[in-house]
Amino acid sequence: MKELDRLALRNDLLTILTELREDWEYSDEITEQTGIFGDLGFESIDAVALGSAIEEHFDQSLPFAEFLTKAGERQAKDITVRDLLDFLMVSLNRSKERRS
C-alpha cells in the first residue's frame, strides 16, 4: 500500500490553517516548527475548530481530541505543525489500513 505523501498532507494542512484564521496577524512563513498556540495565536477553541476542519477536509472522524489530550499530558509547550503532520500521517494511514 502506498504511504501517504507527507508533502501533499503538509500543503493540505497549511491550506486548512490559513482558511481557519483569515484574520490572523501572523505574517511569517509557516514551517513545521511553527507552534499553533505560541506563534499562530490559537485559542483552545481554535484548536477545536482545526480538528473539525481537518475532519471535514478528509471527510472522516479522527482522534483529534485524544491527540490534544496527549499533548497536554506530556506537558508540551505548544503543538507544532510537525506534530499535526505526524498525527495526520499516523491517523490517516491507520484508517486507510482499516478500509483496505
Add this chain to the structure above:
Amino acid sequence: MAKVLLNGINVHYQIKGEGPDVVLIHGVTSTLAIWYTKVIPALAPDYRVIAYDLRGHGYTDLTPSGYTSRDMAVDLLALMDHLGIEQARLVGHSFGGSIGLHLALLHPDRVAGVVLSDTGIACLRHLRTIRDWPGWDLYREQLAQYGITYDWFVDAENRDVSEVIRKSFEIPQQFGPRKGSMRATPRLRKLVDETNVSGEFRQIAGLTEERLTEISTPVVAVYGETSPYKEMGVHLANVMPNCRCEILSGTGHFYLLLSPELFLERIRGFLRDPAGFIADRNGSDGENREAARQVDSAQPGQQRCRS
C-alpha cells in the same frame, strides 16, 4: 464548522454520537472547548452530545447585550428547535448551569434533567463563601504576584466584576493546551470591552429564589468541596423538589478541568435516568427507590447531599 443563524446571531455548535440528547453549556468567558477532550468523548458512545459556543463566546457572534441566563436560555431553546431536540439533558458548567435552570423554569417540558457543575447562581450570591473560601490558602501567594489580594478582590467584585475579569487576563492559563500562556486573547478582550456581559450574567433575570423552588425538573448539583459556591449546591438540594447535591472531595470550582473523570462518574447514573437517580437517595440505581422518596419527602434535603 457547523453554524446556524438563530435570534439574529450565528451560533457555532458541534455534535458527536447517537442516543438521547445531552446539551453541554459552558460558562462565562469559556467556550465549548472545555468539553472537547474529555467530556464529549466519554459521553458520545451513549448519547447524541451537542456542545455550542454561547453568544459572544468562541465562534458564536458577539452582540452588545443578551447575556443574562434568561437571554441565553432563549438562545438554547432556539438551538434545540433547530436541531429537532424535543427534550434534552442539560449539563452546565458554572454560569452554564444557570442557563440550564432557566430553561427548565421557562420550558420544563423541554428539559429531562439538569446537571449543575459548580454553578454560581445570581439569586444565591449571599451563600457564596468567598471570605472563607479555602482557595485563598491554596492560591494566596500565586494571586498576590498579580496584585490580587483578598481585600482587592472583594472590593473590586462588588463594584464591577469586569475589573476582576480583566485582572484575570494577566494570570497565565492554569489548565488545558494553552497552560502557561496569557489568559487574555483578542476574543476575550472584545467580549469584556465591547459588551455588557460582565453586568448581565450576574443579573437574577427572573431566576429568583422563589422561582427556583418551582422547578420540578430533576437536578443534580455537583460542587467542589473547596468551591466558594458549594453552599449553593447544598441549599438547592434543600429547597428544590427534585435536586440532589454531590460534593467532590478535594476539588474546587475548576474540577471539570482538573478531575473530569470524577465528575463523569458522578453524573453517569443521572444522565441514564434523571428521575430515578434523584429518587434514589443513595445516588445509586435500583433498590430502595420508593423508600428514598418517602425519606426525602419527610425530611426535605436532609438526605440529599453526598460526598
